[in-house]
Amino acid sequence: MRPLFSLYPSKTPGKKSEQDVVETTMDSDQEDDFLLEKRQNLTVALAELPYDLVTYLERAAVHADLGYPDLAAGDSYRALLLCDEVRDESFEYHEQALRALESRSANGIPEILRNRGTDIGDSPRLSNGIENVSIDGEGGAGAGPSLSNGIEHLNIDGEGAGRNNSNSSNGIENLSTDQNGDGRSHIQQVLQRASLQCYRNLAISLLLCGCLKSAIAFCMRGLDEVPEDDDLLQRKEFIENMARRRLKVDEVDINDLPDQGLVRREIYPWNDHEPNRFSQETLDFLNKELSSVAPKCEVKVTELPTLVDNESDSSSFSSVSTNKQLGLFAKEDLNRGETVLDEFSILTANNRLKEALCDACSSALPSLSENSTVVGCPDCYDTMFCNEECLSRAQLYHPSVCEKDLDTLAKDPDPKETPNALYLLLLARSLAMAETQQCHPLDLKEIKYIWGDFLPSASNAVSLSHNAPPPPIWTLPFSFSSNISNPLHVLEKMDIDIFASLATYDLWIFNTLYSKFRGTASARVNLRDGRPEVAAVHPLWCLANHDCDPNVQWEWGGQMKLWCREKRVGGTPGGIKAGEEILNHYCDIDLKVQERREWAKGSLGGWCMCERCRREADEEASNGHHVEGLVAGGPTEDD
Numbered sequence: 001m002r003p004l005f006s007l008y009p010s011k012t013p014g015k016k017s018e019q020d021v022v023e024t025t026m027d028s029d030q031e032d033d034f035l036l037e038k039r040q041n042l043t044v045a046l047a048e049l050p051y052d053l054v055t056y057l058e059r060a061a062v063h064a065d066l067g068y069p070d071l072a073a074g075d076s077y078r079a080l081l082l083c084d085e086v087r088d089e090s091f092e093y094h095e096q097a098l099r100a101l102e103s104r105s106a107n108g109i110p111e112i113l114r115n116r117g118t119d120i121g122d123s124p125r126l127s128n129g130i131e132n133v134s135i136d137g138e139g140g141a142g143a144g145p146s147l148s149n150g151i152e153h154l155n156i157d158g159e160g161a162g163r164n165n166s167n168s169s170n171g172i173e174n175l176s177t178d179q180n181g182d183g184r185s186h187i188q189q190v191l192q193r194a195s196l197q198c199y200r201n202l203a204i205s206l207l208l209c210g211c212l213k214s215a216i217a218f219c220m221r222g223l224d225e226v227p228e229d230d231d232l233l234q235r236k237e238f239i240e241n242m243a244r245r246r247l248k249v250d251e252v253d254i255n256d257l258p259d260q261g262l263v264r265r266e267i268y269p270w271n272d273h274e275p276n277r278f279s280q281e282t283l284d285f286l287n288k289e290l291s292s293v294a295p296k297c298e299v300k301v302t303e304l305p306t307l308v309d310n311e312s313d314s315s316s317f318s319s320v321s322t323n324k325q326l327g328l329f330a331k332e333d334l335n336r337g338e339t340v341l342d343e344f345s346i347l348t349a350n351n352r353l354k355e356a357l358c359d360a361c362s363s364a365l366p367s368l369s370e371n372s373t374v375v376g377c378p379d380c381y382d383t384m385f386c387n388e389e390c391l392s393r394a395q396l397y398h399p400s401v402c403e404k405d406l407d408t409l410a411k412d413p414d415p416k417e418t419p420n421a422l423y424l425l426l427l428a429r430s431l432a433m434a435e436t437q438q439c440h441p442l443d444l445k446e447i448k449y450i451w452g453d454f455l456p457s458a459s460n461a462v463s464l465s466h467n468a469p470p471p472p473i474w475t476l477p478f479s480f481s482s483n484i485s486n487p488l489h490v491l492e493k494m495d496i497d498i499f500a501s502l503a504t505y506d507l508w509i510f511n512t513l514y515s516k517f518r519g520t521a522s523a524r525v526n527l528r529d530g531r532p533e534v535a536a537v538h539p540l541w542c543l544a545n546h547d548c549d550p551n552v553q554w555e556w557g558g559q560m561k562l563w564c565r566e567k568r569v570g571g572t573p574g575g576i577k578a579g580e581e582i583l584n585h586y587c588d589i590d591l592k593v594q595e596r597r598e599w600a601k602g603s604l605g606g607w608c609m610c611e612r613c614r615r616e617a618d619e620e621a622s623n624g625h626h627v628e629g630l631v632a633g634g635p636t637e638d639d
């Protein structure tokens with residue numbers, strides 16, 4: 001694994017020789033181990049000194065070197081918030097943040113904030129180490145942006161082509177280091193350097209995540225503070241140029257810039273909450289949970305076809321490769337119409353502000369007639385539940401959000417923001433569950449064992465070599481607001497100290513939660529306008545795999561219910577024999593094969609390869625029908 005970019009200045013001047021590249025490759029594992037250890041030490045340091053913005057900036061640099069620009073942005077944003085705390089005496093953590101900065105600055109400007117011109121000699125590298133971010137192949141024959149995730153293959157080139165590399169040109173160097181030189185205190189100077197560094201970090205790291213609008217917004221905020229900062233000016237220009245090409249416009253309106261990017265979806269190397277999903281211990285736990293919810297079913301390890309998203313990868317349907325996952329199986333025969341699973345979950349969310357939905361299970365509230373079972377929370381006026389049972393279940397999350405003014409969060413969103421808003425609300429619910437139960441969010445039993453659609457860290461890594469292929473396409477949707485600012489806003493509303501709670505509420509934890517929700521949540525649409533309004537994770541229901549010829553049917557009211565189908569597709573009688581897999585359906589099975597497969601690309605992660613899909617695709621092909629998406633050059637992710 002190699003870093004995508006560096007917020008630290010590199011000590012190596014000039015371009016790498018071939019030998020350097022080989023040596024770097026050979027050492028990259030050791031380098032990663034070193035960086036991971038450094039990350040761990042900085043995380044421990046932050047637990048001890050949570051208001052130390054310098055340590056946040058140090059960890060941002062390590063995250064960047066490890067190739068996680070999203071995590072670098074998260075640390076830089078917390079550091080920026082701490083800059084505000086230092087600046088404003090009336091802020092809650094002012095004293096702590098000021099004392100931490102004073103202590104870190106006692107021996108001069110902290111290393112991470114120093115001008116690196118002296119470190120790098122004649123190197124054209126600028127003090128933040130980004131040096132020269134260029135779009136691969138730009139200006140070359142036929143070359144252009146190559147990735148759909150907004151990163152577009154950013155390369156670091158050792159030469160500062162066409163840039164003003166003067167050490168005194170980037171704003172930071174213009175600040176006097178003389179304690180009394182211009183009347184400002186030493187601390188104020190350190191603070192100004194720090195906040196400028198935060199803006200620079202946020203600009204480049206959010207750009208690398210594909211969040212161009214937020215990246216440029218931070219450039220502009222930084223330029224408001226230090227208008228002459230060459231570095232920010234260049235980043236802003238770079239983003240504008242990239243946006244002009246992507247949007248194919250001459251003038252860029254910041255409001256039109258893309259802000260939804262993609263980041264790495266993986267079990268982070270330091271995540272020790274993720275269980276071995278195939279261990280006997282996990283299976284025993286899940287089967288115990290299943291015994292009351294689906295007494296005739298058991299969870300087992302199974303092999304599923306590895307889903308692909310184009311014809312060349314799936315050239316022979318007869319030789320489909322498989323991968324190990326979990327699935328739900330019948331332990332006993334199940335008759336037609338028989339209930340297979342009946343599951344309640346409090347991991348639900350709804351995005352309607354004035355809709356009469358139960359806060360716990362998100363089903364429509366019964367009417368408020370004389371004998372209505374509807375009850376309100378005795379401590380806050382607005383929160384309603386179907387009945388006493390839902391109120392009692394709500395005690396597993398509601399106390400930490402009761403009267404906390406979170407009712408309007410992500411409600412009635414802009415239609416194109418609806419899925420993100422629902423995922424944010426699920427995240428908020430999981431944080432409330434964790435806080436109320438005093439449990440790490442990743443250890444909640446509703447979350448710990450669910451599928452996250454993670455890729456191995458190695459396949460997410462980005463090479464820095466000059467000859468490297470394009471970086472991998474990351475798969476976890478990411479935006480500054482959904483992943484960084486809004487979760488912190490939720491925590492603040494819950495009166496949680498966002499600096500002192502890193503062990504439970506760090507950005508990598510939010511990303512892991514989002515990965516799991518995106519892999520398992522179901523949504524319900526409002527029948528009046530067809531828009532998704534409710535989302536939920538049912539941790540046992542979501543163990544059942546998809547098939548376009550399902551043997552069960554599902555419905556989600558207050559509970560998620562699965563029952564055995566009367567008939568299979570094609571009219572054969574239903575019924576499930578002991579040992580057979582419970583085959584759920586995630587899409588409308590009345591769609592044609594190509595439509596189902598288009599849907600599955602987004603939702604399953606590739607073309608559905610179930611027996612029915614393969615058979616119908618073969619039939620269509622032999623009838624000479626063009627099957628959309630099954631021909632080379634068919635729709636891509638960008639479409």
Ligand SMILES: C[S@@+](CC[C@H](N)C(=O)[O-])C[C@H]1O[C@@H](n2cnc3c(N)ncnc32)[C@H](O)[C@@H]1O
Binds near residue numbers: 305545
């Ligand atoms: C909700 S989970 C289902 C349970 C999952 N197998 C587990 O281990 O927990 C959905 C994921 O299961 C896999 N999956 C479900 N049905 C599949 C199918 N018919 N073919 C291949 N993979 C499938 C896909 O990876 C999908 O993203």
